[in-house]
Amino acid sequence: MKALVVLNSPVFLIIAGFxxxxxxxxxxxxFRKGLSGFDRLAFGLANHRLEDSQKSLASKxxxxxxxxxxxxxxxxxxxxxxxxxYQVNSVQKLNSWVAISDTVLVSVARLHRVIIETESNLRGYxxxxxxxxxxxxxxxxxxxxxxxxxxxxxxxxSSSQTDKIAKIKTTFDQWVTSAQKAKVRRNENLVSLxxxxxxxxxxxxxxKLHLEDFETTEIxxxxxxxxxxxxxxxxxxxxxxxxxxxxxxxxxxxxGQQLRRLxxxxxxxxxxxxxxxxxxxxxVMNRTVELRATNKELEAFCYSVSHDLRAPLRGIDGFSQIxxxxxxxxxxxxxxxxxxYIRQGVxxxxxLIDDLLNLSRLTRVELKFxxxxxxxxxxxxxxxxxxxxxxxKAELKAPQSLMVNGxxxxxxxxMENLLSNALKYSSxxxxxxxxxxxxxxxxxxxxxxxxxxxxxxxKYYDKLxxxxxxxxxxxxxxxxxxxxxxxxxxxxxxxGEIWAxxxxxxxxxxxxxxxxxx
Amino acid sequence: MAQILKKIPHIILVEDNExxxxxxxxxxxxxxxxxxxxxxxxxxxxxxxxxxxxxEYFEKTGGLSPQLIxxxxxxxxxxxxxxxxxxxxxxxTKFIPVVxxxxxTEDKDIIDGYDLGANSYxxxxxxxxxxxxxxxxxxxxxxxxxxxxxx
Numbered sequence: 268m269k270a271l272v273v274l275n276s277p278v279f280l281i282i283a284g285f286x287x288x289x290x291x292x293x294x295x296x297x298f299r300k301g302l303s304g305f306d307r308l309a310f311g312l313a314n315h316r317l318e319d320s321q322k323s324l325a326s327k328x329x330x331x332x333x334x335x336x337x338x339x340x341x342x343x344x345x346x347x348x349x350x351x352x353y354q355v356n357s358v359q360k361l362n363s364w365v366a367i368s369d370t371v372l373v374s375v376a377r378l379h380r381v382i383i384e385t386e387s388n389l390r391g392y393x394x395x396x397x398x399x400x401x402x403x404x405x406x407x408x409x410x411x412x413x414x415x416x417x418x419x420x421x422x423x424x425s426s427s428q429t430d431k432i433a434k435i436k437t438t439f440d441q442w443v444t445s446a447q448k449a450k451v452r453r454n455e456n457l458v459s460l461x462x463x464x465x466x467x468x469x470x471x472x473x474x475k476l477h478l479e480d481f482e483t484t485e486i487x488x489x490x491x492x493x494x495x496x497x498x499x500x501x502x503x504x505x506x507x508x509x510x511x512x513x514x515x516x517x518x519x520x521x522x523g524q525q526l527r528r529l530x531x532x533x534x535x536x537x538x539x540x541x542x543x544x545x546x547x548x549x550x551v552m553n554r555t556v557e558l559r560a561t562n563k564e565l566e567a568f569c570y571s572v573s574h575d576l577r578a579p580l581r582g583i584d585g586f587s588q589i590x591x592x593x594x595x596x597x598x599x600x601x602x603x604x605x606x607x608y609i610r611q612g613v614x615x616x617x618x619l620i621d622d623l624l625n626l627s628r629l630t631r632v633e634l635k636f637x638x639x640x641x642x643x644x645x646x647x648x649x650x651x652x653x654x655x656x657x658x659x660k661a662e663l664k665a666p667q668s669l670m671v672n673g674x675x676x677x678x679x680x681x682m683e684n685l686l687s688n689a690l691k692y693s694s695x696x697x698x699x700x701x702x703x704x705x706x707x708x709x710x711x712x713x714x715x716x717x718x719x720x721x722x723x724x725x726k727y728y729d730k731l732x733x734x735x736x737x738x739x740x741x742x743x744x745x746x747x748x749x750x751x752x753x754x755x756x757x758x759x760x761x762x763g764e765i766w767a768x769x770x771x772x773x774x775x776x777x778x779x780x781x782x783x784x785x
Numbered sequence: 786m787a788q789i790l791k792k793i794p795h796i797i798l799v800e801d802n803e804x805x806x807x808x809x810x811x812x813x814x815x816x817x818x819x820x821x822x823x824x825x826x827x828x829x830x831x832x833x834x835x836x837x838x839x840x841e842y843f844e845k846t847g848g849l850s851p852q853l854i855x856x857x858x859x860x861x862x863x864x865x866x867x868x869x870x871x872x873x874x875x876x877x878t879k880f881i882p883v884v885x886x887x888x889x890t891e892d893k894d895i896i897d898g899y900d901l902g903a904n905s906y907x908x909x910x911x912x913x914x915x916x917x918x919x920x921x922x923x924x925x926x927x928x929x930x931x932x933x934x935x936x
């Protein structure tokens with residue numbers, strides 16, 4: 268009973284209403300936000316290859332999904348709560364009939380008592396003529412009409428009971444008329460009233476019968492109402508249980524369907540991904556095959572360059588030399604000079620071909636990673652280079668030891684190029700100091716070779732590492748323009764970076780990093 | 786003439802390029818090599834010279850093996866490595882010093898050459914002076930210093 272009161276209280280209704288509103292708000296918000304965000308994510312990804320029309324289909328599908336996951340449970344809960352409140356209300360209404368019957372029965376009992384009291388007080392007065400009895404009789408009589416009207420108010424809903432009350436009232440009024448007369452006569456001391464007494468006795472009996480009849484009917488009605496209330500409560504309980512189970516089933520079915528749909532989408536996604544993967548693998552395989560073919564062609568090309576281009580050069584050089592040596596008497600000084608020019612050109616071309624071959628070999632050769640001392644290597648190379656120019660005054664500053672991981676053969680090629688460049692471009696200095704070491708940089712530990720030579724103009728920096736690009740003339744500084752391109756390729760094959768910085772005549776530094784074996 | 790040949794051991798030069806042939810012979814002569822130089826233009830011809838029991842060459846040498854074979858790798862018909870394989874496979878020729886004299890510096894060629902039993906691998910330089918000095922060293926070593934089992 269208490270719970271019903273709580274359920275029916277305005278505070279509860281306000282809270283329930285507020286929760287319903289909140290639920291609806293959540294539904295609306297989810298739809299609006301979900302469609303712009305999650306929609307694209309889930310369906311856009313799964314159907315990234317679909318046409319626009321198919322995409323809108325997907326978004327429709329998503330709307331259904333969203334409804335099933337969020338809107339459906341909330342709406343179901345709202346419907347359940349409303350039904351629950353309605354059922355409780357109807358049970359309560361039935362129950363109030365029982366309460367009214369209870370009140371009516373109490374009221375009738377009181378009326379009955381008042382009537383009996385009135386009668387006994389009158390009788391007391393008639394017998395004893397004591398004023399206290401007369402006063403009490405008057406008091407009881409004054410209460411009676413009020414009680415009648417109260418009772419009439421209670422049974423207003425039932426016409427038969429109203430009629431009965433009216434009848435009782437009429438009968439009681441008859442008794443009161445007779446009683447009043449008897450009282451007046453007693454006041455005037457007139458006695459012998461036996462006929463009156465009998466008449467009133469009969470009226471009283473009639474009242475009693477009516478009252479009992481009324482009471483019996485009311486008790487029956489109360490029993491009927493109680494039964495109806497119980498039946499109502501049971502049916503409400505059944506309705507609520509049925510609805511709850513129904514809602515649960517509906518939600519679980521919807522959830523199941525939604526899971527199936529999601530798993531279907533997921534499956535499609537995975538299939539798409541698989542297909543894409545397969546596609547990619549095929550592409551990679553095709554490219555690899557192509558690349559291998561290209562590499563093979565390149566190898567064949569290099570082989571033929573190395574053989575076929577060099578053979579005629581050897582001929583030109585050889586026969587020029589033979590002309591100079593064996594036909595000296597038939598050729599004048601200019602002729603000899605020109606023949607020497609021919610030989611110089613040919614030899615330069617030979618070097619170019621060799622450099623080019625080496626450069627291409629760098630890209631093809633397989634790397635063999637090892638830990639080794641780069642500082643030691645720098646000193647060895649420097650020693651060997653300096654031995655070619657015994658008159659040079661140059662020193663190398665290098666740390667005691669600097670362990671690195673890389674292909675020693677290729678790194679040696681790079682270091683030879685860097686160090687010989689350092690020596691070459693500082694050859695106009697009286698004293699040459701070349702520094703080798705390691706330093707921190709944006710790309711990690713960088714190794715550097717620094718010289719105090721002629722340097723280069725930073726304006727032409729972007730040409731520095733390009734093959735056949737030279738920043739100095741060939742008269743002062745000989746070279747083919749392959750050296751730094753070679754270094755760059757070696758460093759690139761090690762996953763490293765190379766860069767340079769120069770202040771002409773002051774200091775020029777080449778930095779490089781090595782990633783080592785992954 | 787035939788008798789002289791028998792006394793002075795000869796060299797076989799397997800070389801398809803006529804200019805290279807002239808230059809090689811010049812370089813050899815310049816360094817005082819007086820041996821007869823017999824030239825084979827391709828691999829097949831080299832095999833013919835070495836293994837045939839008749840013909841002008843056989844008559845001239847009387848079946849005597851050459852003192853040195855200078856072998857180019859890139860040859861028509863049969864390449865140098867195949868020729869080398871055949872030379873090493875035959876008991877009659879397996880001890881003849883074979884020097885590969887070629888333009889290629891591919892690691893693969895060098896390794897294959899030694900694998901098949903080449904005695905030396907020399908790259909022909911473009912510069913004729915360097916070429917001459919390389920040939921001089923070859924001649925000094927293989928024709929004067931090196932000892933071979935006698936027939």
